[in-house]
Amino acid sequence: MCDEIAIINHGELVARDSTASLLERLDTKALMIFPDGLVTTLPDAPGIKAELRTDGWLVLRYRSRAIRAESVLEAVRAAGITIRDVKTEQADLEDVFLALTASGGR
Numbered sequence: 354m355c356d357e358i359a360i361i362n363h364g365e366l367v368a369r370d371s372t373a374s375l376l377e378r379l380d381t382k383a384l385m386i387f388p389d390g391l392v393t394t395l396p397d398a399p400g401i402k403a404e405l406r407t408d409g410w411l412v413l414r415y416r417s418r419a420i421r422a423e424s425v426l427e428a429v430r431a432a433g434i435t436i437r438d439v440k441t442e443q444a445d446l447e448d449v450f451l452a453l454t455a456s457g458g459r
Contacts, residue, residue: 358446362454372446379444379452380418384425386411389437396428403428 358375360368368375387410395403395411401424402414411434413425422441429436 360450360453367453368449375446375449376444379449380416381444381448382415382417382422383442384413384415384422385440385442386413386429386434386436387438389435392432392434394432394434396425396432396434398424398428398431401425401428 355372357369357371359366360375368378392405392411395405396413397403400415400420404412404414406412411429413429415425
């Protein structure tokens with residue numbers, strides 16, 4: 354595995370850093386909940402973006418440095434949602450690449 358990764362956008366170097374440092378730039382997490390029953394109200398809390406996918410999973414995106422996972426779960430409980438299953442997703446290098454090149458790395 355490489356010690357450093359460079360990201361180039363339109364011939365311009367926009368990032369050169371270790372994998373861990375690049376991933377930290379995109380401090381995004383997704384808590385994915387499969388509800389035990391029908392979701393009638395999405396969780397609503399500052400810093401949390403909720404989306405109900407067509408496959409039944411409720412996806413809650415948040416910045417892990419600013420919001421604790423417990424706060425996300427509290428928002429789920431406040432919306433009256435019970436949980437059948439749960440998993441998390443973190444940003445990967447593809448997400449970092451897309452974020453840095455979409456904005457020109459600035």
